[in-house]
Amino acid sequence: MGNISPKGSDSLNLVGALLDGRYRIDAPIARGGMSVVYQGMDVRLDRPVAVKVMDPRFSEDPQFLERFEFEARSIARLNHPALVAVHDQGTDGQHVFLVMELVPGGTLRELLRERGPMPPYAAAAVARPVLRALAVAHRAGLVHRDIKPENVLISDSGAVKIADFGLVRAVAASGTTSGSMILGTAAYLSPEQVSIGSADARSDVYSMGILLFEMLTGRTPFTGDSSIAIAYQRTSNDVPAPSSIIAGVPAELDAFVVKATQREPEKRFADASEMVHALVALTDKLALPQYRVPAPKRSAQHETMSTMHGVAGGDKHGGANLDSTETANAGSHTTVIADESGVAPPENATGRSPSEKTTALSPPVSAPPVAVPPVPVPPVPGPPVPVPQAGSPTSVLPVGAPQTTSTPPTGDAAVGQPHPSENDLSPSRGPRSPLVLLIIVLLLAATIGMAGWWFGSGRYVNVPEITGLDLTSAESAIEEAGLRPVRDGQYQDAIPADTILDITPSPGSRIVRRSDVVLAVSLGQPTVPEIDGDITVEDMIDELRDRTFVPVLGDGVFHQTRPEGSVVSLSPASGTTLNVGSTVTVTPSRGEPIIVPNVRGMSVDDARAVLADAGLNVGTITEEFDGGIDDGDVAETQPAIGSEAAQGETVTIVVSNAIRVPSVLGRNVGSARTELSDLGFNVDVRQLVSSDSSIVIGQNPSAGSRQRPGGTITLTALP
Numbered sequence: 001m002g003n004i005s006p007k008g009s010d011s012l013n014l015v016g017a018l019l020d021g022r023y024r025i026d027a028p029i030a031r032g033g034m035s036v037v038y039q040g041m042d043v044r045l046d047r048p049v050a051v052k053v054m055d056p057r058f059s060e061d062p063q064f065l066e067r068f069e070f071e072a073r074s075i076a077r078l079n080h081p082a083l084v085a086v087h088d089q090g091t092d093g094q095h096v097f098l099v100m101e102l103v104p105g106g107t108l109r110e111l112l113r114e115r116g117p118m119p120p121y122a123a124a125a126v127a128r129p130v131l132r133a134l135a136v137a138h139r140a141g142l143v144h145r146d147i148k149p150e151n152v153l154i155s156d157s158g159a160v161k162i163a164d165f166g167l168v169r170a171v172a173a174s175g176t177t178s179g180s181m182i183l184g185t186a187a188y189l190s191p192e193q194v195s196i197g198s199a200d201a202r203s204d205v206y207s208m209g210i211l212l213f214e215m216l217t218g219r220t221p222f223t224g225d226s227s228i229a230i231a232y233q234r235t236s237n238d239v240p241a242p243s244s245i246i247a248g249v250p251a252e253l254d255a256f257v258v259k260a261t262q263r264e265p266e267k268r269f270a271d272a273s274e275m276v277h278a279l280v281a282l283t284d285k286l287a288l289p290q291y292r293v294p295a296p297k298r299s300a301q302h303e304t305m306s307t308m309h310g311v312a313g314g315d316k317h318g319g320a321n322l323d324s325t326e327t328a329n330a331g332s333h334t335t336v337i338a339d340e341s342g343v344a345p346p347e348n349a350t351g352r353s354p355s356e357k358t359t360a361l362s363p364p365v366s367a368p369p370v371a372v373p374p375v376p377v378p379p380v381p382g383p384p385v386p387v388p389q390a391g392s393p394t395s396v397l398p399v400g401a402p403q404t405t406s407t408p409p410t411g412d413a414a415v416g417q418p419h420p421s422e423n424d425l426s427p428s429r430g431p432r433s434p435l436v437l438l439i440i441v442l443l444l445a446a447t448i449g450m451a452g453w454w455f456g457s458g459r460y461v462n463v464p465e466i467t468g469l470d471l472t473s474a475e476s477a478i479e480e481a482g483l484r485p486v487r488d489g490q491y492q493d494a495i496p497a498d499t500i501l502d503i504t505p506s507p508g509s510r511i512v513r514r515s516d517v518v519l520a521v522s523l524g525q526p527t528v529p530e531i532d533g534d535i536t537v538e539d540m541i542d543e544l545r546d547r548t549f550v551p552v553l554g555d556g557v558f559h560q561t562r563p564e565g566s567v568v569s570l571s572p573a574s575g576t577t578l579n580v581g582s583t584v585t586v587t588p589s590r591g592e593p594i595i596v597p598n599v600r601g602m603s604v605d606d607a608r609a610v611l612a613d614a615g616l617n618v619g620t621i622t623e624e625f626d627g628g629i630d631d632g633d634v635a636e637t638q639p640a641i642g643s644e645a646a647q648g649e650t651v652t653i654v655v656s657n658a659i660r661v662p663s664v665l666g667r668n669v670g671s672a673r674t675e676l677s678d679l680g681f682n683v684d685v686r687q688l689v690s691s692d693s694s695i696v697i698g699q700n701p702s703a704g705s706r707q708r709p710g711g712t713i714t715l716t717a718l719p
Contacts, residue, residue: 014038014053019092023051023099029301034058039102039305042087049087050102056094065096072098074142075165079533082133084153084163100163105156106299108215109149114296115484117218117246119516120253121288122486126152127212127279128546129160132539134208134272137165138201139536145199147207148185149214158292186227187220191263194231201271208275209239209260209268216253217245221261238263252282273538280542290523290546292489463517465507471498471521482513489523491548491580497524528576528584534566537588549584556590558644564591593644596651599634600641604653607634611651619650625708629656656706661713663703669694669717680709687717694719 014025015038023040029050030037040051058064072089079085088099108126112118118126130152134144144151144165153161190206193199214220221239224230239261241254260275262268269275296302461482466474475485490501502520505511526547529540537553544551559568571585572578597614599607608618626635635656639645659679664672670692673683687694698716701707 014095018043019051019053019095019097020090023049023088023097025051027304029304039301040099042099048102050100052098052100054096054098059091059094059096065091068096068098071165074140075137078136078140078142078165080133080136080535081159081532082129082161083136083165084161103153103155103159103161103163104301105154106296106301107150108152108154108211110296110299111154111294112149112215112218114298116514118215119248119486120216120250120286121283121291121488122293123212123215124279124283124288125291125293126154126160126215127208128276128283128542130162130211131208131272131276131279132542133162134201134204135276135536135539136533138204138271138273143199143201144204144207145193146185146188147204147211148188149211150185152211154293154295156295158294160293186231187222189231189234190265191235192265195235200265202265202268204272205260205268205270205275206262206265208272209257212260213239213242213257216242216249216257219245234263250286252286256282273536276542277538280545284545290489290491292487292521292523294487459513460510461513463503463505463507463509463511466500466503467507469500471500471519474500474503474519478517478519483511483515483517486516486518488518488520490520491524491526492522493525493579495522495524497522525577526580528570528572528574528578530574531567531570534563536565537567537586540567540570540586544584544586548580549578549582552583552585554585554587556588558591558593558646559589560592562589562591564589564646590646592647594647594649596637596639596641596643596645598641599637599653601629602634603632604634604655607637607653611637611653615647616645617648617650619652621653621655623655623657625658626656627658627706629658630660630706631656631658657709658706659709661699661701661703661705661707664696664699664715665703667696668692669696669715672696672699672715676713681707682710682712684712684714685717686714687719689719691719 014036015027017025019025019040022042022044024043025038025040027039028036029039035052035054038051038053040049041047042049054068058068069089072086075083076086084103085101086098087101090097090099130147134147137144142165144162146164147162151162151164153163155161188207188210190199190203193203210220222230222233222237224233239258241249242257243249243251243254256278260268269278463483464477464481466477469477478485492499492501495501499522500519501522504518504520511517526549528549529543529547531540535543541551541553554571557568562568566589567586568589569587571587578584594615596616597610599610602610604621611618624635629635633656634653636654638652638654639649645651659681661681662675662679664675669685669687673685673692676683685694694717696715696717700714701711707713
């Protein structure tokens with residue numbers, strides 16, 4: 001048993017604990033209603049890990065434990081660079097935990113909060129690896145069910161990964177949740193998940209369409225007062241085209257999102273594999289540039305790591321590996337999975353009374369408010385301002401300035417306004433009125449000045465000069481100028497990686513503050529990718545094209561462990577550095593071979609049954625002479641008996657047409673000739689007198705032998 005802190009007011013405060021005698025808990029990096037994610041250390045293997053510890057209430061639920069273990073095993077079998085790897089799962093006392101790959105960086109949600117909507121090439125760069133990882137899961141029969149920006153992780157090295165497979169289904173199996181509850185994140189659920197609670201690969205396709213919509217527009221397509229209201233909108237409303245929300249989205253990308261988010265599942269892409277192939281074809285058609293997705297700089301994980309060494313402060317909420325869509329009832333521990341804003345379903349969705357409060361445990365981080373510049377107010381001519389006298393109960397302001405009265409504001413008018421007490425309105429406090437007037441006048445002047453500055457020069461900034469700067473310094477200079485640096489990675493044969501190739505707009509250009517400045521950056525020479533797990537030929541071809549290579553499909557080979565359609569080898573081998581545009585040959589697997597069974601000498605019907613039992617199909621039936629097999633029986637197969645064949649491969653049966661020679665000794669020449677001729681033989685009779693009544697005393701070939709149809713039988717007769 002590990003060193004576990006006792007259950008108290010915060011039963012998931014485990015910093016310093018050692019779970020299962022192996023996983024040291026170092027610092028919290030994410031907190032949700034169902035779990036807390038910690039950065040930890042596997043002390044046995046000496047590697048950093050992320051440890052997701054479920055709320056203690058789940059540890060006493062056998063249904064949840066069984067489902068949790070099953071889902072963990074299922075996900076651990078998957079292998080793809082864009083899937084957050086699951087290393088281990090276990091229970092230590094009241095703590096059920098999952099040990100995962102630690103992804104240093106942040107979430108797509110945090111990146112969207114920092115940078116806002118993405119251009120098409122950036123959104124595609126996020127969607128492609130996520131879809132490829134989902135394709136691996138869909139081929140294994142697994143469905144994510146909770147795709148959202150919080151579950152898309154972006155590492156500091158630019159890798160994009162999808163996390164939290166299976167947790168929604170495990171929680172759904174728990175007895176701690178209400179059967180009427182909508183499980184998942186309201187903003188991203190498919191219509192069938194809302195209406196009947198079912199989900200398949202096409203449900204993930206719908207959620208990916210919503211995710212792409214949000215990346216392109218900076219918002220989700222449906223809004224409402226509660227998660228239930230948001231969820232049910234999609235059952236009767238179509239997702240609009242992204243270009244109807246924000247300009248600059250190509251029509252092809254509009255059509256792609258609209259197809260992925262069709263309300264009827266059969267009208268969407270069949271699964272993530274079909275969706276990613278369509279996305280790659282679309283990006284090729286639009287010539288979208290390669291792009292390395294940046295990690296959010298102010299992610300919760302980065303902030304947490306900066307406080308690990310004794311810096312005081314509360315827990316950092318949000319960040320990588322986050323259950324940010326969960327909320328929990330502080331008193332009853334009832335789990336409610338809501339949208340990312342922490343809005344819980346109404347009473348009829350959870351079965352709780354209005355008196356029970358729901359405390360949101362998702363990160364208290366909201367998108368920064370959009371600054372709306374004040375409209376400049378021109379001065380209005382009017383009479384001079386009388387100088388207020390000490391003790392005067394009323395201050396006179398210039399025409400157009402706010403007027404103060406002795407009546408306190410009420411209702412909505414009082415929001416944000418000072419509420420004076422009776423003492424504030426007494427004659428003894430009158431001398432403060434001139435100071436109030438002065439402050440108001442100064443604020444009004446400052447407002448007018450700021451508005452003029454904003455609509456004049458303050459809204460625009462100059463693109464800085466970056467000549468001679470390295471990539472990191474150039475990005476810092478762009479950010480300090482009030483602009484957003486965006487990398488456009490390009491493979492180059494002769495230019496080292498991270499070398500700046502170009503900047504758009506050019507230095508000195510005057511553009512709107514917070515605009516994107518695209519840095520064309522060299523990625524160096526491309527290398528042949530690794531063969532990750534059972535990656536399919538289609539996915540490998542996409543990855544090769546992403547690296548500028550020209551893929552060539554080689555002959556398939558049988559493989560004992562690689563499933564049919566996956567990649568066996570690449571030529572040149574993985575890790576080889578090549579010139580841009582080089583050719584790479586992909587050798588596909590034909591799957592585990594089947595040994596063609598021995599059906600020689602069997603009837604056609606018996607041979608057909610044996611081959612079918614072995615997983616082979618029977619095609620055409622041909623005839624050939626075989627001196628060892630009777631007419632009509634199987635002589636051989638194509639592929640040959642004992643050779644390797646693929647599952648379901650078609651086999652040709654070769655039937656012998658050999659004829660057994662009958663014995664005609666002692667018979668007259670006439671009857672012997674007739675019988676042999678009827679069997680298809682030519683007859684040659686050797687006799688002293690040409691007569692059909694002569695008696696056969698010899699024959700060659702001998703009786704009982706198998707001969708070709710049309711062969712010659714020589715008879716010897718006397719007299």
